[in-house]
Amino acid sequence: MLADLLVVGGGVNGAGIARDAVGRGMSVVLCEQGDLAGATSSASTKLIHGGLRYLEYYEFRLVREALQEREVLLRAAPHIIWPMRFVLPHDSSMRPAWMVRIGLFLYDHLGKRKLLPGSHGVDLTSSPAGRPLSGGFTRAFEYSDCWVEDSRLVVLNAMDAKERGAEILTRTRCESAVRRDGLWEATLVDCESGARRTVLARALVNAAGPWVREMIAKRTGVTVDKSVRLVKGSHIVVPRMFDGDHAYIFQNDDRRIVFAIPYERDFTLIGTTDLDYAGDPGAVAISGEEIAYLCRAVSRYFAKPVRESDVVWTYSGVRPLFDDASGNASAVTRDYVLEMDEPAGEAPMLSIFGGKITTFRRLAEEATEKLGRALGKGGATWTADSPLPGGDIADADFAAFLARLKRGRPWLPDALALRLARAYGTRVERLLGDARGLDGLGTDFGGGVYEAELDYAAREEFAMTGDDFLWRRSKLGLHLDATVRDAIADWFDRRRDGTTNRGATNQGAGDDPAGLKLEKGRSMGGLR
Known part of the structure; x- marks a missing residue:
């Protein structure tokens, strides 16, 4: 052709x-x-952001373009992209307060910001954002960026x-x-x-x-x-460290920054590292030194230290950065x-x-x-x-869209309705079809996963294996026990062999976060 x-x-x-x-x-x-x-592309920190720290490297054009893109993408896919507030505790030994304020002033005004609120100071002694932090931090700054389901x-x-x-x-x-x-x-x-x-x-x-x-x-x-300069970035996932929908951005003593972000309802995502990488990109994996580095970096701030034994999952990726001859991997453009x-x-x-x-x-x-x-x-x-598939939500108002979905499909459990709406946006109607109840969604695999969703992922979203669905089309691999994960993988195997049958029997157990420990150390989506 x-x-x-x-x-x-x-x-x-x-x-x-x-x-x-x-x-x-x-x-x-x-x-x-x-x-x-x-x-x-599935191993990022999952942020649509201007890159506050890039201002220190005078990357003003890049930051401006990225800041402008935040709201363009937010309107295009409000189901998988949403605003998030970031709290930056101030540590005077890292950067003076005036420098942070100037940086945030530029961050607020370099791009066209209509939907996202600007930055302001936070008194950690009275704000809920100060509760999980150690007592040595009394002052912070707060600003806006966005979260994205990257894969x-x-x-x-x-x-x-x-x-x-x-x-x-x-x-x-x-x-x-x-x-x-x-x-x-x-x-x-x-x-x-x-x-x-x-x-x-x-x-x-x-x-x-x-x-x-x-x-x-x-x-x-x-x-x-x-x-191209290959730079490895690794992340760890631990049980949820704090309440609230905000994230933290911590300054480390090597002048890098580390994020702690609410993740998948029950967890906190911590990352990232920046290390030059010379191996096979398909074989990238986190090292013990990186795990220790991330635990140490956030434990400087949290009242409850993060220990290596807390880590339930990790993932690593290789960034193909343009080689600008920078000496430090973190400074590469x-x-x-x-x-x-x-x-x-x-x-x-x-x-x-x-x-x-x-x-x-x-x-x-x-x-x-x-x-x-x-x-x-x-x-x-x-x-x-032009919105992305599922993103044609009126006024980019996800809350109103979710409410309409629940009114139209009152038989959907609240948690399932929210998850499906977030993942599929308006395309959720294609997934649900003419079902009038949960029994119309086919086999119940457990944990809120039904065969109709697997069929949609295979038919519309190019998913071919259990890993495609569990770790890239979703992050359900974090929530489901091994029995359910295996049953889903077997369904995809049988579909490729042409032997799947729709049914309504329960083939798996429900949510069991204890099964997470079976996945500890697993890299995301084919990165081994």
């Missing part, structure tokens, strides 16, 4: 470019060697791209791509069956993330000047660079270096414009005003 674009890489940048390009009338094929968001953001972009005409091929590796007769001729291999196919494309998009250099050097043989290789008379290749999840849409917009000019394809920008 002949496509305008072959996009290699199913992370947030690849999926974003595929969506933007197909919406401008280009024909697109995207291939991903694993699951969508199977690597870096779902990728899936929604891929869904929208597919619905607009793109072909999305998961578990499909681009084995090689060569220029021939003004086109790219790529050999794609199905990673499960070994079946091979040839795709011809007018342009190649290298959105392979940590594998961007490998794609250039080993799969295409092209030489480019730009380089999070900005992106788009490198176009376009020899005269030859098909172009666009390679993506760096970037952050917050600015993926702007990156995709700029990349698509570059590709459009190279191919002589027009099309106006459009993604800033």
